[in-house]
Every structure is written in structure tokens, then in C-alpha cells.
Amino acid sequence: xxxxxxxxxxxxxxxxxxxxxxxxxxxxxxxxxxxxxxxxxxxxxxxxxxxxxxxxxxxxxxxxxxxxxxxxxxxxxxxxxxxxxxxxxxxxxxxxxxxxxxxxxxxxxxxxxxxxxxxxxxxxxxxxxxxxxxxxxxxxxxxxxxxxxxxxxxxxxxxxxxxxxxxxxxxxxxxxxxxxxxxxxxxxxxxxxxxxxxxxxxxxxxxxxxxxxxxxxxxxxxxxxxxxxxxxxxxxxxxxxxxxxxxxxxxxxxxxxxxxxxxxxxxxxxxxxxxxxxxxxxxxxxxxxxxxxxxxxxxxxxxxxxxxxxxxxxxxxxxxxxxxxxxxxxxxxxxxxxxxxxxxxxxxxxxxxxxxxxxxxxxxxxxxxxxxxxxxxxxxxxxxxxxxxxxxxxxxxxxxxxxxxxxxxxxxxxxxxxxxxxxxxxxxxxxxxxxxxxxxxxxxxxxxxxxxxxxxxxxxxxxxxxxxxxxxxxxxxxxxxxxxxxxxxxxxxxxxxxxxxxxxxxxxxxxxxxxxxxxxxxxxx
Amino acid sequence: xxxxxxxxxxxxxxxxxxxxxxxxxxxxxxxxxxxxxxxxxxxxxxxxxxxxxxxxxxxxxxxxxxxxxxxxxxxxxxxxxxxxxxxxxxxxxxxxxxxxxxxxxxxxxxxxxxxxxxxxxxxxxxxxxxxxxxxxxxxxxxxxxxxxxxxxxxxxxxxxxxxxxxxxxxxxxxxxxxxxxxxxxxxxxxxxxxxxxxxxxxxxxxxxxxxxxxxxxxxxxxxxxxxxxxxxxxxxxxxxx
Numbered sequence: 001x002x003x004x005x006x007x008x009x010x011x012x013x014x015x016x017x018x019x020x021x022x023x024x025x026x027x028x029x030x031x032x033x034x035x036x037x038x039x040x041x042x043x044x045x046x047x048x049x050x051x052x053x054x055x056x057x058x059x060x061x062x063x064x065x066x067x068x069x070x071x072x073x074x075x076x077x078x079x080x081x082x083x084x085x086x087x088x089x090x091x092x093x094x095x096x097x098x099x100x101x102x103x104x105x106x107x108x109x110x111x112x113x114x115x116x117x118x119x120x121x122x123x124x125x126x127x128x129x130x131x132x133x134x135x136x137x138x139x140x141x142x143x144x145x146x147x148x149x150x151x152x153x154x155x156x157x158x159x160x161x162x163x164x165x166x167x168x169x170x171x172x173x174x175x176x177x178x179x180x181x182x183x184x185x186x187x188x189x190x191x192x193x194x195x196x197x198x199x200x201x202x203x204x205x206x207x208x209x210x211x212x213x214x215x216x217x218x219x220x221x222x223x224x225x226x227x228x229x230x231x232x233x234x235x236x237x238x239x240x241x242x243x244x245x246x247x248x249x250x251x252x253x254x255x256x257x258x259x260x261x262x263x264x265x266x267x268x269x270x271x272x273x274x275x276x277x278x279x280x281x282x283x284x285x286x287x288x289x290x291x292x293x294x295x296x297x298x299x300x301x302x303x304x305x306x307x308x309x310x311x312x313x314x315x316x317x318x319x320x321x322x323x324x325x326x327x328x329x330x331x332x333x334x335x336x337x338x339x340x341x342x343x344x345x346x347x348x349x350x351x352x353x354x355x356x357x358x359x360x361x362x363x364x365x366x367x368x369x370x371x372x373x374x375x376x377x378x379x380x381x382x383x384x385x386x387x388x389x390x391x392x393x394x395x396x397x398x399x400x401x402x403x404x405x406x407x408x409x410x411x412x413x414x415x416x417x418x419x420x421x422x423x424x425x426x427x428x429x430x431x432x433x434x435x436x437x438x439x440x441x442x443x444x445x446x447x448x449x450x451x452x453x454x455x456x457x458x459x460x461x462x463x464x465x466x467x468x469x470x471x472x473x474x475x476x477x478x479x480x481x482x483x484x485x486x487x488x489x490x491x492x493x494x495x496x497x498x499x500x501x502x503x504x505x506x507x508x509x510x511x512x513x514x515x516x517x518x519x520x521x522x523x524x525x
Numbered sequence: 526x527x528x529x530x531x532x533x534x535x536x537x538x539x540x541x542x543x544x545x546x547x548x549x550x551x552x553x554x555x556x557x558x559x560x561x562x563x564x565x566x567x568x569x570x571x572x573x574x575x576x577x578x579x580x581x582x583x584x585x586x587x588x589x590x591x592x593x594x595x596x597x598x599x600x601x602x603x604x605x606x607x608x609x610x611x612x613x614x615x616x617x618x619x620x621x622x623x624x625x626x627x628x629x630x631x632x633x634x635x636x637x638x639x640x641x642x643x644x645x646x647x648x649x650x651x652x653x654x655x656x657x658x659x660x661x662x663x664x665x666x667x668x669x670x671x672x673x674x675x676x677x678x679x680x681x682x683x684x685x686x687x688x689x690x691x692x693x694x695x696x697x698x699x700x701x702x703x704x705x706x707x708x709x710x711x712x713x714x715x716x717x718x719x720x721x722x723x724x725x726x727x728x729x730x731x732x733x734x735x736x737x738x739x740x741x742x743x744x745x746x747x748x749x750x751x752x753x754x755x756x757x758x759x760x761x762x763x764x765x766x
Contacts, residue, residue, distance in 0.1 A: 003539045027763060119695075120583035120591055134731050140738065141746045142765065149762035153755060161747070168734045178635060178718030180687055180725065187726030198765040208691055211588050215695060216721075219714050223632045231579065253579055286584040319539060322566045322613055326586055342537040374541035401692060405667070406587055409611050420539070518579070521572040 003319070003417075006342075006371055010381045010418040013344035014389060022349040030356050037359040037366070039423075040309050040458075045279045050507040052500070053303040053441070062276040063307060066291060067298045068504060069514030071497055073236040073249050073258065079492040081247065081262035085111040085227075086484035087477070088248055088263035090234040090293070093121025094210070094466065095449025096269035097217035098473025099480070100226050103267075108481035110226050111261060113250055115233035115288055115517060119218045122271055122286050122450070123469060126210025127329035127402060129202035130470070131463035132167035134189050138199040140164040147464060150196040150353045151429075151457020154306065159455040162436045163464070163471045170470040171203060179216050180205055194462040195330055196353035202463045207329050207402045210466065232259060233517050234292060236497065237266065237300045237445065240490035245300060245445035247492055264489050265444045265480035268293035269473065272428035272450040273310075275519040281425040282325030284313055292515035293451035297432045299500045302440040305453040306430025311460055314339075314357040316424020318379035320410045325424045328382060329403055330354075330462050336390055340381040340418065341369040347380075355459045358423040371420055379422035384414040427465065429456050438476025444483060444490075446476035550616035567609035567620055568592055581622040587611040590696030593666070596620035606666045606698045628700040628708035631715065641719035642681040649712050653679045654705040661699035661709050667692045671699045671709045678716045683724055687717040 025033065035041050046058045050068055059067070087103040089096050092114030100112045114120070133143045143164040148155050171189070175181070181203045182190040193200040205212035221228070231253040238247040238260075245266050250259040270293030274285025283289070294304060315330065317323035333339070333350040339357070341347055341364045348360035361380050364370055370378040387395045396415040397404050407414045431453030438446045449469045456464060547562040552570060561570040568585070571578050583591030592609035599617025609622060631648035638644050645652060652675060661671035669692055677685045690713035700708040737743070753761060 001536060001538060001540060006537060006539060027759070116579070116583055117589075117591060120589050122584070125584050125586045125588045134728070134734050136730070139743055139746065141743055141750055144750065145758075145762050145765055148758065149765065153759060153762070157751065161751070165738055165743075168731055168738060171731055172735060175721065175725075175728070175731075176636065178721030180691075180717060180721045183726070183728070186729075188728045188730045206691055208588075211694065212691065215693070215714055216718055218695075219630075219718065222630055223634070225632065284586065286586070286589070287582045319541075321541065321544060322564065322569075322611075370537070372538045373544070374538060375544040402588070405692070406611065409587075410613065521569075522577045523573050523575050 007381070007417055009342070009344040010340050010383050013340065014383065014386060017338055017340070017346055018390070020346060022346055024349050024352060025356065033359045033363065034355055037362040038355055039279050039281070039312055042279065046308065050509065051503045052298055053301055054307070057308070059307045060278045062278050063273060063291060063294070065510060065512050066295050066514040066516060068507070068509040069295060069512035070501065070504065070509070071236045071299060072251070072513050073494065073497065075494055075498060075501070077249065077258060077494065079238065079260055081260045081492065083111055083259065084262045084489070085109045086264050087267060087480045088113065088261050089267045089269060090248065091269035091271060092116065092118045093269060093271055093449065094123030094213060094217065094469035095473040097221055098470050099267045099269055099448055099477035101217065101220060101224065102474045102477035103481040104224050104226050106478060106481035108484050111229065111263065112221065112226050113229040113232045113234060115231065115253065117230050118221060118228055119214050120286060120288065121214070122289060123210045123466070124214045125284070125286070125327065126466050127207040127327065128194060128331055129192060129204035129209045129463050130466035131194060131197065131201050131461065132171045132203055132467060133164065133199070133201050134168060134171065135191055135199065135201065138201050140167065142199055143167070143201060146197045147461050148457065150459050150461035152459060153457065155457035156454035158436050159434070162475070163455060163467060166471045167467055170467065170474065174213060174216070174470070177216050177220055179213055182206065192331070192334055193351070194334055195351045195357065196461050207331055207400045213466065229259070234270070234296060235515060237296050238492045238494065239300060239496045241493045241495040243301060244443040244490055246490035260492065262489055262492055264484035264487055265446060267438070267446040267448055267476045267480050268297060268432070268451050269448045270451045274425050277519070278310060278425055281312065282316060283425040284316060284325055284327040285425070287518060290516040290518065291428070292517065293447060294431060295514040297440055297442065297445060297447060300442050300445060300496050302442045302445060303433045304431060305433045306458060307453065309429040309458045310425060311354055311427035311429055312358045312423035313426035314354055314361055314423055315382055315421040317419065318377045318422045319373050319420040320412065321375050322410055323406065324377065326406065327424065328419055328421050329400065331400060332382060332384055332387065332403070335387055335399065337386055338383040340383050342371050343369055353459055354462065361423055365422065377422065379420040381418040382421045383418045385416055385418060388415050427460055429458055429460055430454070436475065437479035438472045439479065446480050448472040448476040550614065552614050553619040555621045561614060563615060564613045567594060567612050567614055570614050581609065585610045588694055590694035593623040593696035593698050594620050595623060606664050608666050608694070608696065623698060626697050626701045628697060628711060630708070630711050633715065635718055635722045638719065638723070641723050642683065645678060645715065648715060649707070651705055651707050652712050655707060656705055658704060660702035664698045664702045666696060666698060667694060669693060674713060675707060675709050678712055683716050683720040686713055687720040690717055
């Protein structure tokens with residue numbers, strides 16, 4: 001059927017829906033819904049990890065295979081360093097930039113390596129905003145409790161307290177660098193309410209918050225003349241033979257040669273795993289989101305946590321086909337956009353946490369109340385025109401220019417027509433276990449941002465990722481720089497890799513090389 | 526219409542003729558002709574034709590500017606610009622990705638600039654040399670009025686520039702077309718940051734919050750919350766309004 005005919009039900013039911021309030025679910029109802037429909041609970045998608053620091057624990061099959069995978073680095077690689085530095089930062093997104101800038105500001109010699117270009121990351125796409133408690137009716141403690149609730153009470157309290165308490169000073173740091181957050185008429189920072197939060201505390205730069213932050217951080221990295229190695233992917237860490245991290249092996253993506261880096265400390269800011277397409281889900285993630293940091297840290301002996309839980313963002317585009325997986329920002333729901341099934345009904349409080357909203361969309365679709373496409377996809381409507389109806393014509397265009405442009409390129413006017421959405425693989429809730437300085441279980445190996453775990457519990461709250469990047473990027477950068485001042489460079493060995501390979505042989509690990517670096521999209525016959 | 530009676534079993538399927546019967550079209554990628562399904566994004570067309578892309582792929586969401594691409598549609602002499610992850614292919618299209626362009630970025634310490642509006646002319650002395658050809662505006666895949674932005678920067682209207690360039694993905698396609706060798710996206714980053722650092726009000730409430738945290742205003746509340754057992758915490762969370 002023509003899409004406009006199918007969309008009629010959304011237009012017809014709009015006025016009736018506007019009068020309706022959707023109740024929030026009780027704790028028990030939330031748990032029941034998630035356990036029945038959330039992809040984290042699809043047992044067949046999981047398996048036990050055979051060996052290593054997380055032996056016996058479960059994760060998704062795609063990740064388990066990579067964790068048990070073999071390094072591309074030969075055991076007899078000549079380990080004469082090409083580069084020597086105090087702090088090696090791996091990963092050119094928000095956490096990497098923050099770590100590099102803060103370490104550099106302490107006088108550390110920083111080498112900043114990334115497998116694509118500086119800034120090519122998920123950070124640049126973050127549209128929803130950054131959660132920081134700045135208003136009188138809000139407090140860091142309330143932010144703490146909101147996050148804990150969203151994370152199903154599984155968050156590491158120490159990590160979380162640090163994040164919410166350092167939020168305001170991080171906002172000041174970004175302002176001092178020139179980030180242009182939206183303001184109220186009185187000059188104060190404008191705040192919006194995010195899904196799962198009891199108070200409005202999202203700071204935004206229209207719907208380009210991540211882009212604005214990255215433009216500024218990238219520019220500052222270049223101003224500071226921090227040494228960059230672009231198109232250089234980290235593929236293995238180096239150890240001193242006694243469990244301390246002493247550097248890394250990178251691969252030059254042009255000539256495929258290994259680059260040996262001697263570093264007193266290493267910060268992994270390698271992001272998440274969307275491009276593994278767990279359970280066949282499309283993803284909102286950037287091209288390089290293949291969990292490289294997890295596999296390297298794991299081989300080195302760092303324990304991972306919460307790696308059985310992933311965030312499926314409720315509103316990934318399903319139509320048109322070219323936009324599949326791309327995000328439709330949560331901001332639309334924050335501003336009152338309804339989710340509507342094929343019968344024209346709302347079915348969830350749109351501002352509940354992401355896991356609850358995603359589970360409810362999957363329920364609607366599995367129970368036959370979804371709208372299908374001929375490409376074999378299914379979804380529900382997000383009533384975008386409602387925003388103009390509620391707040392006046394032009395609201396969508398003014399508040400969501402990025403969204404409008406994205407759809408406009410394919411001839412869809414989201415201010416006039418609702419969009420079809422379904423959950424998309426968005427975020428790795430867990431990662432490498434860290435302490436409040438960002439240090440992993442391996443001495444001198446720091447992990448910041450999405451690659452780290454514990455902070456967000458089993459479900460990250462909207463707007464907490466950008467804050468995580470800035471706070472733990474900073475702390476890991478500062479601590480790594482201080483450590484580098486206090487300690488000499490350790491020797492460079494692959495002892496950890498030899499041990500790992502012995503284990504792998506014992507467990508007959510499959511013939512997989514990790515990190516994956518990029519998804520294999522190019523069609524080869 | 527009675528919603529309850531709506532039969533949703535087979536009706537709720539969106540027509541996608543392009544998916545049911547994908548039409549193969551001919552496109553020219555970097556000078557070589559290929560057959561690809563109509564309507565797929567240019568980047569997917571590259572993958573479809575077996576090409577690995579490393580330079581030229583980033584976020585895949587239209588935000589990072591890595592996949593800046595020149596293209597021309599059938600029989601039209603006009604060479605246009607786009608982001609390859611966001612642009613569908615059609616029959617007769619020709620396209621090539623833009624190589625990284627060696628534009629000069631000035632370096633500066635924003636906090637210590639004495640007069641950022643005047644400093645613009647030291648950092649980017651080419652900025653006032655715009656000859657109004659408008660090629661930059663035409664080259665912008667984000668539809669920013671780049672030429673206007675450059676003039677506003679020169680005339681010191683930094684606020685307007687920062688607002689106009691909020692959509693800028695730094696793809697850099699405005700730079701190679703400039704006959705005055707201006708790199709407008711780099712000028713705009715400088716101007717926007719200067720606007721933020723030097724010409725934007727300090728948010729009073731944020732400063733208060735930072736002071737409150739330093740002064741330990743929340744210490745009692747923290748002590749109370751951090752003492753709670755899981756059951757009490759769950760209750761506290763449930764009571765959040």
C-alpha cells in the first residue's frame with residue numbers, strides 16, 4: 001500500500017491522542033516487558049566465553065568469537081619502537097580527544113592514534129545532548145539516582161558519583177573551549193528533559209550537540225599540535241611481561257605495516273560494537289565501531305563487565321531503505337512526539353527508558369501491530385508532525401534541522417509525515433572494567449568512554465554518554481599523564497599474547513582474527 | 526473508521542517497488558562504469574562494486590563529512606556536491622569522492638586572544654578577499670549560505686556565523702572552489718569558538734552549581750544515599766518524580 005495511505009491513521013488519530021496521557025510502568029511491569037521482548041534476553045543469541053578473564057560468563061556470539069580471537073601480530077614481531085611517548089591515546093572520538101587534550105595540558109608527550117580520521121566516531125552523531133545537573137531544582141544526587149534507575153541498579157556507584165559530580169565543571173571546560181550550548185533568555189544554559197530522567201538536564205546545541213563538541217575538540221587538538229597518527233589502527237597491546245601495559249602495536253592501513261609504539265601509559269578510547277550487527281540488527285554506529293579495544297584489553301588480561309547487555313535505541317529509521325539503522329533523535333520524543341502502532345494507538349510512555357521503549361516497540365511488531373516494508377522490515381510510526389501541531393508550524397525545522405535534512409534528501413518531509421522506526425543497535429552498555437581514574441585491571445592501561453564498562457549499569461540513560469566521554473576522557477588523560485611522569489618506560493614484550501595463545505589452543509578457539517577493524521561490506525566474488 | 530475493526534494482517538505493508546524489483550542502473554564511479562541497484566546510497570554502491578573504502582567513510586550518518594563527493598546527474602553539465610552516505614544513485618550518474626584538500630588551518634590560543642574580531646585578519650588574512658563568486662555556497666552539501674557567512678565573519682557578526690554554521694560537518698567542499706583560497710569551514714570554526722569564548726554570556730547558574738559542589742552542599746545528601754542498601758535505593762529511585 002502507498003505509504004501516505006498507511007500514514008493516514010496517524011493523522012486521523014492525532015487529536016484524540018493529544019488528550020491522552022500514557023502511564024509510566026511499575027518496576028515489575030518494566031521488568032516483565034524487558035524480559036519478554038528485549039534482545040538482551042534472547043538466549044539463543046548468547047554463548048559462554050570459553051577462556052580468559054571472563055571465562056564462563058555469557059555474551060553475544062559475535063563478541064565472544066572476537067574476544068577469543070587471535071591477534072594479527074606474530075609472536076616474533078621485532079619490537080623496536082617506531083614511536084615513543086608518555087601517553088598513547090587510541091581512538092579519535094570524544095573520549096580520545098578529551099584524554100589527549102588533558103594529558104597534553106599536563107605536559108605529557110601524547111601520541112594520538114585513530115584508525116579513521118580524527119573525529120570519525122559516534123560522538124559526532126550524538127544529537128540528544130549531554131546530561132548535566134545545572135538547575136536549582138536538580139542536583140548531582142538526583143542525576144545519580146535517575147541513572148541508577150535507568151541502569152537497573154547495576155551501575156558502579158563510585159564511577160557514577162564521579163561522573164555526575166564532575167559534570168558541571170566539564171560543562172565549564174567545554175564552554176571555555178567555545179562550545180555553543182543553547183541558552184535561555186537570561187543567559188543560563190537551556191535544559192531539556194531526556195527519556196528516563198526526572199528533571200530536565202540535557203544541555204544541547206540544537207540537534208547537533210555531538211557535532212558541535214567534536215568540531216571544537218578536533219580544532220583544539222590541532223591547535224595544540226598533538227602528534228596524530230590517522231589511518232593507523234591499534235591491533236595489539238604490549239606488556240612488560242609482569243602484567244603492566246607498556247605500549248601498543250598499530251597497523252598502518254595504507255602499507256599494512258606494523259607500527260610499534262612504546263608508551264608509558266595507554267588510553268583506549270575505541271568505542272563500541274554496533275558494526276558487529278549483533279543479532280542481525282542494523283546499527284546507528286559509525287563505520288569503525290567493531291569493539292577493537294575490548295579484544296585488545298581482553299587479551300592483555302583486563303576484565304570486562306556487563307558485556308551481555310546492549311542498548312537498542314528505540315528509534316532507528318526503517319524507511320526509506322537508504323536510512324535503515326540511522327537514528328531518529330530521541331529529542332523528538334522528548335518534545336512530545338508519540339509512538340503509534342498500525343491501529344493508530346499509543347502503546348508506551350514515550351519518555352520511559354530506552355530499554356522499555358524498545359521492548360514495547362518490539363512487542364507491538366511481534367504481535368502484529370507493526371507496519372511492514374517490502375524489504376522485510378517492520379516498525380511503528382513516530383508522529384513527528386505532532387510537534388508542529390502542538391508548538392506551532394516550523395517547530396520541527398527549528399529544533400531538528402539535522403533530522404529534517406537527513407529525510408529531506410530522500411524526499412520525506414518529517415514535519416508533514418510521520419516516520420517509521422524500529423530499535424537499532426546503538427550502544428554497548430558494558431565494557432572494560434575501570435576504576436574512577438579510568439584505569440583497567442591492567443596497570444597503566446586506561447579505558448575511557450563506550451569501551452569502558454560499569455558506569456551505565458545495564459542500560460545507559462540518554463545524554464549520559466557524552467558526559468561519560470568528557471569526564472572519563474579527562475580523568476584517564478590526567479591520571480595517565482601523572483603516571484607517565486612518575487614511572488619509567490617498561491620493556492616491550494608480547495608475553496601476554498603468548499599466554500593467551502596457549503589458552504586459546506587449549507580451548508580450540510575458532511580461527512578468527514581480532515580486532516575486526518571494519519565490517520566486511522565490500523562485495524567480493 | 527472504527528480502529529478496532531481495522532484489519533492489520535496483510536494491509537499494513539508499505540509499497541516499495543524498488544525493493545521488490547530492484548532496477549539495475551549504470552553509474553560511473555571515479556571514471557569507471559558499473560551496474561548497481563537504483564536508489565542505494567553512493568557509499569553502498571562503492572561496496573556493491575567490490576571497493577573497500579577507508580578514506581571516505583566515517584559515521585555513515587551524515588555528520589562527519591568524511592564522504593564528501595562530487596557528482597553529476599545524466600546529461601546535466603552541473604557538477605554538484607553531496608555526502609556519499611546520504612545520497613541515492615540514479616541511472617546515468619557520475620561521481621567521485623573528494624580527496625582530502627590541503628587547506629591551511631590557522632592555530633591559535635582562543636583564551637588569550639586580545640581582539641578576536643581583529644585577530645581574524647591575522648589568522649586568516651585571505652578571509653576579506655572574497656570576490657563574491659558564491660561557489661562556496663553552491664558547493665555546500667549542508668545548504669549553508671557560506672559566502673554570506675564569510676562576509677559576516679569579516680564584518681564581525683560572529684554570532685550570525687556561529688548560528689549559520691551549526692550545520693557544518695567540516696567536509697571541506699567549500700575550500701577547493703574558492704578563488705581567494707579561503708577555507709570557509711575553518712574560518713567558521715574559529716569564529717564560532719571565538720563567539721563562544723569571548724562574546725557569549727557566562728551562565729551564572731552553572732558557576733553557582735560548581736561552587737555548590739566545591740563547598741560540599743550535597744555532602745549530606747550523598748552520605749544519606751550512599752549508605753542505602755539496594756532495597757532502600759530502589760525505593761528512592763521509584764520515588765523520583
